[in-house]
Amino acid sequence: MSKSMKSFASLFQTPKFQFTPKATAMRSIAFLKLFAIAVFYPVFAEASDQIPGKPQEKPIAIVGATIHPIAGETIERGVIVFEKGVIAGIGETATLPDGCVVVQADGKHVYPSLIEAYSDIGLVEINSVRASVDSREVGEFNPNVRAAAAFNPDSELIPVNRANGILLAVTAPGGGRIAGRSSMMMLDGWTWEDMTLKADVGMHVSWTNRQDELQELKQLLGQARRYMSARQAGDQPMDLRLEALQPVLSGKIPWVVDADSPEEIRSAVAFAVAENLRLIVKGGPGAIECAELLVAQKVPVIVSGVYRTPRRRHHPYDGPYALPGNLERAGIEFCISAGGRFGASGIRNLPYHVGTAVAYGLSEKAALESITLNPARILGIADRVGSLVTGLDATLILTDGNILETPTKVELAFIQGRAVDLNNKHKQLYRKYTEKYERQSE
Secondary structure (H helix, E strand, O other): OOHHHHHHHHHHOOOOOOOOOOOOHHHOHHHHHHHHHHHHOHHHHOOOOOOOOOOOOOOEEEEEEEEOOOOOOOEEEEEEEEEOOEEEEEEOOOOOOOOOEEEEOOOOEEEEOEEEOOOOOOOEOOOOOHHHEOOOOOOOEOOOOEHHHHOOOOOOHHHHHHOOOEEEEEEOOOOOOEEEEEEEEEOOOOOHHHHEEEEEEEEEEEOOOOHHHHHHHHHHHHHHHHHHHHHHHOOOOOOHHHHHOHHHHOOOOOEEEEEOOHHHHHHHHHHHHHHOOOEEEEEOOOHHHHHHHHHHHOOOEEEEOOOOOOOOOOOOOOHHHHHHHHHHHHOOOEEEEOHHHHOHHHHHHHHHHHHHHHHOOOOHHHHHHOOOHHHHHHOOOOOOOOOOOOOOEOOEEEEOOOOOOOOOOEEEEEEOOEEOOOOOHHHHHHHHHHHHHHHHHO
16 A cells, blocks of 8 residues: 555544544545545555455444435435444434444435346457357257356456446356356456355246247256156266256246247246246346236246337337336336346446336336346345345445436445445546546646
């Protein structure tokens, strides 16, 4: 650490540091950012690349911000306390533990991390460079593929998305009929093992209505059931492909079907009912035309982006923008993804997809749920993340405004209580060329 940074960090040696509304100029929002650098990750000031955050060492309390628990009512000028990576208290008041670091955040907002429900982050770096694409395996049926094991923790796309409030993202394989298992990743850590929140959140399938191909799927699932019976009897060697299908057959992980048209969705639902599978529809432009069926069968939908053109010439121009609002009114459980159509490089725009949906009829409450609590519920991780509730992971963000609005900046971010660096390649280039043109204008 440089001498100046050591001097700055020395300001925070007292057991409880506090910003106050009567703070001096040094305690402005710029100071809040310096506080994050100096206290939580001072090494970042000199690093050329982001360094993962250290495990939380002291209790932290954010005081005075508008807190959006998602699972409950918004708390104006509330308090949230987290310790050892877990939320310890939340409300209008809270008891602060000894040695607590206090961040006075009047006028700010606290949200749980945004969750990207489908992407190829960590598997694809540059689409046009084959050596940086690791999103699919050879062959049509690869249920044994696990995305987490191929995840690149040093991807330059990770800090870009993290800086916009997306601290959790599904990374999913693609290609073939059964692509493999997606994983829920925390976007900070040294290795893929560090960054894995849940290794298997879904088995991803590219859907078709061709009867011969559906029969092949049916036969594979039947083979997997017979294999398990033989394994239990002790007279069957292990088959990794068939072994990987067991959690799907038992309902532990969902069957995630990539289906857009109403015909594909109806076919996928019929297949899932016949095979007793827990189904999630990903894509979903035709979901509203199957509303009664989806509600009756309790099938959730991952909407693959709002920024898209209508599927048919006769469809209304604003159909994709209005789809989430229509799903809300129809009573269909859904979440919104920005990665299904635009890949990992586009998921930083996730809150703006949702903001656009609000402009076309989605309620703001449902909008926030669609990128926090709903994906957590749909993907089976709501017992860890997705809302701000005592006992859940302290994976949250502090912003200077409404997270759905483009001018809003994420000022602090925590994953399981550890402060994470919000610097990224985009910001570095911005600072570099700002300095260039300022020098040229002198």
